Amino acid sequence: MRFNSIIIQPYLPEDRIDKKILKERLENIFKISVRWNQPVHTPETAFDRFRGQYLGSYFLRDLLKYREEKSILLGIVSRDIYEPGMNFVFGVASPHTKTAVISTYRLHNSFYGLPENSHLFMDRVTKEAVHEIGHVLGLSHCPDPECVMYFSNSLLDTDRKSFYFCSSCYEKVLSALGL
Incomplete structure (x- = not known):
């Protein structure tokens, strides 16, 4: 399928993301336009009171309300999310x-009791956005610890990898995008 845009759908409350930087990075990597939607309320039905977290896959269904043909939709939420069988994702x-x-939620240094670093935070946001868009395009996890498609089991894994694809994964991305 040929995609012509990435639509970013922020959920309230919005985090301190530099929208211009993320937009430029995603456009540079994926070679398609990126657009920000207006923020929407976080669906409270995704909240698991027992865990105190939101079910990540619930957002995938919620995002369908905002999809456009030939677009990839990326939601950004400042809440802690999980998937069954995982402590968090x-x-x-x-x-x-x-x-x-x-x-x-877990990309801020302050979550770990460390001083905030806005540049490091934006690198982490970019890596996670590129990684998940890679999955949308059909890529699986990569064994190269520097490739953005490497599985991040912890923030250390995220910090170690690049926000770019290795050459093998990037060929798959370009093919999936029809480029």
């Missing part, structure tokens, strides 16, 4: 619905 994606969501 940084993001989740579906190649079938062409939707993905990332959580910024």
